[in-house]
Amino acid sequence: MECVFGLVGNGFAIVVADTSAVHSILVHKSNEDKIMVLDSHKLIAASGEPGDRVHFTEYIQKNVALYQFRNGIPLTTAAAANFTRGELATALRKNPYSVNILMAGYDKEIGPSLYYIDYIATLHKVDKGAFGYGSYFSLSMMDRHFHSGMSLEEAIDLVDKCIIEIRSRLVVAPPNFVIKIVDKDGAREYAWRESIKDAGVVSA
Amino acid sequence: MKLDTSGLESVAPFLGVSSELVGGLSGAPYFELPNTANFDRFQKDAIQMVKPAKGTTTLAFIFKEGVMVAADSRASMGGYISSQSVKKIIEINPYMLGTMAGGAADCQFWHRNLGIKCRLHELANKRRISVTGASKLLANILYSYRGMGLSVGTMIAGWDETGPGLYYVDSEGGRLKGNRFSVGSGSPYAYGVLDSGYHYDMSVEEAAELARRAIYHATFRDGASGGVASVYHVGSEGWKKLSGDDVGELYYMYNPITPSTVEQEMTDVAGP
Numbered sequence: 001m002e003c004v005f006g007l008v009g010n011g012f013a014i015v016v017a018d019t020s021a022v023h024s025i026l027v028h029k030s031n032e033d034k035i036m037v038l039d040s041h042k043l044i045a046a047s048g049e050p051g052d053r054v055h056f057t058e059y060i061q062k063n064v065a066l067y068q069f070r071n072g073i074p075l076t077t078a079a080a081a082n083f084t085r086g087e088l089a090t091a092l093r094k095n096p097y098s099v100n101i102l103m104a105g106y107d108k109e110i111g112p113s114l115y116y117i118d119y120i121a122t123l124h125k126v127d128k129g130a131f132g133y134g135s136y137f138s139l140s141m142m143d144r145h146f147h148s149g150m151s152l153e154e155a156i157d158l159v160d161k162c163i164i165e166i167r168s169r170l171v172v173a174p175p176n177f178v179i180k181i182v183d184k185d186g187a188r189e190y191a192w193r194e195s196i197k198d199a200g201v202v203s204a
Numbered sequence: 205m206k207l208d209t210s211g212l213e214s215v216a217p218f219l220g221v222s223s224e225l226v227g228g229l230s231g232a233p234y235f236e237l238p239n240t241a242n243f244d245r246f247q248k249d250a251i252q253m254v255k256p257a258k259g260t261t262t263l264a265f266i267f268k269e270g271v272m273v274a275a276d277s278r279a280s281m282g283g284y285i286s287s288q289s290v291k292k293i294i295e296i297n298p299y300m301l302g303t304m305a306g307g308a309a310d311c312q313f314w315h316r317n318l319g320i321k322c323r324l325h326e327l328a329n330k331r332r333i334s335v336t337g338a339s340k341l342l343a344n345i346l347y348s349y350r351g352m353g354l355s356v357g358t359m360i361a362g363w364d365e366t367g368p369g370l371y372y373v374d375s376e377g378g379r380l381k382g383n384r385f386s387v388g389s390g391s392p393y394a395y396g397v398l399d400s401g402y403h404y405d406m407s408v409e410e411a412a413e414l415a416r417r418a419i420y421h422a423t424f425r426d427g428a429s430g431g432v433a434s435v436y437h438v439g440s441e442g443w444k445k446l447s448g449d450d451v452g453e454l455y456y457m458y459n460p461i462t463p464s465t466v467e468q469e470m471t472d473v474a475g476p
Contacts, residue, residue: 021380026392028372029382051347051377 002047003134003166003174004034006102006114007142007158008127009150012183013104013112014190015045016159018134018174030196035180035189039064039074041106043180043187044084047131048099048119056097060084077105081115081123089121096120100131106182137169138162152181156190163193259428261390261419262292262303263398264359264370266383267406270439271361271368273301274415276390276423276451277431279308288431297322299442300338300362305388306355306375314356318342335362335369339379347377357387363438390422390429397421408437412446420458423451 001022006015021029035045036057044060046053063083068074075083081103091097101117116122116129128142141162150158159179167173175196180189262275275292278285292304294315302318304311321341325333333341339360346356356375363369372380372387384402386394397418406414412435419433434448 021378023374023378026395028385029380032380049376049378051343051350051374051379054379055344055347055377 001133001170001172001174002034003130003132003138003170003177004045004047004100004102005130005134005138005142005159005162006045006104006128007146007150007155008104008112008114008148009152009155011106011112012152012155012181013043013106013114014155014159014179014181015043015102015104015114016163016177016179017045017047018132019176019178019192020174021050030174030176031192031194033178035178036061037180037187038080038103038105039068040186041074041182042077042080043104043182045102045104045180046099048097052097052099056087056099057101060087076107076110077103077113077115078107078110078125080105081117081125085117085121085123088117088119092121102129102131104180104182104187106184106187108184112183133170133172134162134166137165141165160193167195258305258355258357258388260292260305260388261386261394261422261426261429262305262359262388263384263386263391263394263415263418264303264361265385265398265402265411265415266368266370267402267404267411269406269408269411270363270437271301271370272411272415273303273359273361273436273438273443274419275303275434276419276429277434278423278429280428285430290431291434293434293436295443296338296360296362299332299364299438300335300360301436301438301443303359303361303387305357310354310356310375311358314342314345314354315358317345318360332364334364334366335360335371336364336381338362339369339371339373343373343377343379346373346375350375350377359385359387361438363440363442368438386418386422388422388429390419390426393422393425394418408439408446412437416447416449416454417458420451420454424455 003018015035017034019030019032020027021032035043038044038061044057046057064075064080088097098119100119103115106112114126114129116124116126128146130138145158163177177193179191259280260276264271264273273293277288277290277292279287279290294302294304296302296315296319302315318338318341322333322338354375358373360371360373370382372385401414415435416433423429430451432448433451435446436443437446
């Protein structure tokens with residue numbers, strides 16, 4: 001099942017997501033990127049029904065871009081998180097989206113932040129959070145080893161510990177994960193952790 | 205006065221696997237264990253539950269020379285084979301193909317509709333639509349009908365300015381970009397043959413043979429797939445149908461009858 005988790009460190013926030021696209025017992029794809037770059041300094045890691053996940057995160061991404069075009073300045077992470085939560089809440093009693101979101105961002109005055117947004121529009125600002133079956137393993141690992149102001153090396157080490165734990169203990173553990181980071185230099189992909197490589201296309 | 209015993213009923217589901225999504229919403233899929241009321245049927249029921257429901261086998265993959273697309277041609281209504289000659293590879297336009305899995309009418313109608321939208325795009329923008337754009341158009345249409353019972357599991361394969369493109373689009377709103385897909389009830393069988401025989405650097409003949417073989421093996425094991433294995437190739441000049449072989453005949457091609465020595469022969473008993 002889908003595993004998404006993330007944590008806040010010293011001047012950065014990290015989110016990790018599995019990369020399996022699964023339909024019942026079939027794995028259609030094992031390198032599907034579920035962490036969307038929302039804008040220059042924000043990331044959305046989403047898990048949930050495939051159609052809803054892509055559609056809803058793209059909708060948020062376009063609206064965040066629209067705000068920046070209209071007003072000339074980008075939204076803060078808190079504002080984007082609250083907007084996202086508002087959209088989920090409005091749709092909840094009519095046409096709900098089955099998407100769980102971890103939003104990570106960096107703002108110049110505030111620093112890094114992580115927001116936990118549930119499929120029923122719960123919103124919390126957190127230091128560490130997780131969704132999916134993997135959360136049963138990664139949450140306690142993070143509770144045990146996390147301390148505020150972790151360095152990048154410590155944080156990546158903790159992330160790897162969580163991934164190893166998920167791989168060894170979860171019965172339908174996803175083989176591959178992607179790690180993305182956001183800090184003062186922006187939001188970008190940090191690394192992949194692959195245990196199954198797709199016999200892929202040689203890039204043109 | 206009727207005694208209200210609802211408070212005594214257990215809240216936990218029967219066999220206890222539930223995710224964080226217990227509750228009213230028809231939310232993300234979760235692993236549901238079958239109730240083992242009938243022990244003897246348990247295994248068969250479990251397989252039936254996870255088997256992809258769309259009674260067909262279609263596959264497509266990208267390789268060095270373009271995209272290879274293949275499908276069977278059987279239509280089934282439950283246990284009745286309603287047709288052995290259904291066209292499951294739909295020609296959207298001369299350089300893009302769509303495959304059909306799920307509801308035949310849904311697939312045919314929406315692919316035709318997609319072809320119209322692609323042509324309108326060409327007329328409005330004076331250039332061909334990309335495979336990315338075409339698949340996104342279809343995915344958005346299907347997404348807007350989600351929950352209303354459309355059943356479409358399709359692959360959009362084509363060649364555009366960026367080279368070969370392959371997308372999987374389904375009626376739940378999912379859209380995946382990839383190099384290799386198989387859709388339908390026979391897809392697990394086809395995946396096995398496809399994955400083990402796949403190289404990026406295949407020739408067109410090798411790729412066609414791989415596609416044909418994968419469909420054949422799926423039709424052999426899956427009752428809802430059969431008929432004719434059609435193979436199409438999408439290259440830089442557009443699509444071209446390469447072959448359409450009856451899978452019954454393919455069986456004898458792959459398993460030729462060899463004359464074998466007779467071990468025992470029945471002879472008449474000699475007279476009294």
